[in-house]
Amino acid sequence: MSNYINPxxxxxxxxHQKDNDQFDDICGIFRKYLTRxxxxxxxxxxxxxxxxxxxxxxxxxxxxxxxAKRNIIFICLSRNTLICxxxxxxLNSLSNSEPNYLVxxxxxxxxxxxxxxxxxxxxxHFIRAYEFDKKLKISxxxxxxxxxxxxxxxxI
Numbered sequence: 001m002s003n004y005i006n007p008x009x010x011x012x013x014x015x016h017q018k019d020n021d022q023f024d025d026i027c028g029i030f031r032k033y034l035t036r037x038x039x040x041x042x043x044x045x046x047x048x049x050x051x052x053x054x055x056x057x058x059x060x061x062x063x064x065x066x067x068a069k070r071n072i073i074f075i076c077l078s079r080n081t082l083i084c085x086x087x088x089x090x091l092n093s094l095s096n097s098e099p100n101y102l103v104x105x106x107x108x109x110x111x112x113x114x115x116x117x118x119x120x121x122x123x124x125h126f127i128r129a130y131e132f133d134k135k136l137k138i139s140x141x142x143x144x145x146x147x148x149x150x151x152x153x154x155x156i
Contacts, residue, residue, distance in 0.1 A: 010049040010068035015076035016087065017056045022107045023076050026129045059090030064100070071100045077111035077126070092119020105129050 011034050015023040034048045049068065053060035064073050073094065081087045091114065096102045106112055106126040114121045 007049050007068045008070065010051065010071045012051045012053065012064035012071060012073040013076070014053045014060065014064070014073065014091075016078060016080040016084075017054050018080045019076055019078050019107055020054075022078070022129075023054075026105065026107070027074065027076065057084065057086075059084075059087045063090075063094065066095070066099050069099055072103060073100060074103045074105060075121075076105045076107055077114050077121075078107040079110035082110050082113055088114070088117065091121060092117055094120040096120040096124075103127065 011031070013023075013027055013031065015027075031050060034050050051064065053062060053064065055061075064071060075091060075094070077091070081091060094100070094102060102120060102124060104111070104114065104121055104124050104126045106128050108130050112126055112128075115124055115126060116122070
């Protein structure tokens with residue numbers, strides 16, 4: 001008998017380390033709501049298992065694994081992920097079938113070119129974070145997160 005608990009939801013974040021500042025601007029506040037604050041154990045965060053994957057010239061060694069009933073994988077894309085063939089291969093090899101849901105976030109206009117490649121990112125709708133002001137970015141992420149969790153297939 002296994003004591004393994006299968007959580008209902010897990011969040012994964014993937015980004016290129018050269019995009020750290022943009023990642024923090026867009027996803028920093030959002031991920032705080034997902035994870036538990038160890039300094040404030042009774043705070044209102046959701047305590048959702050959250051995993052981070054980042055690297056520089058080579059893609060991360062690990063790929064997001066399906067540990068929950070639904071795994072939402074936020075992928076921050078930019079010119080840095082586009083110009084490196086190893087990064088593109090890594091990103092296009094991600095699983096985009098249930099229970100995984102990919103949420104590509106374009107940090108710049110170059111990131112949209114990922115959608116034209118064969119693989120996991122082909123023909124997906126991208127959150128164009130570079131077009132929104134900071135307040136709208138967090139709202140859009142929450143909305144997309146909710147839609148992915150509730151199983152809705154459409155995108156705003």
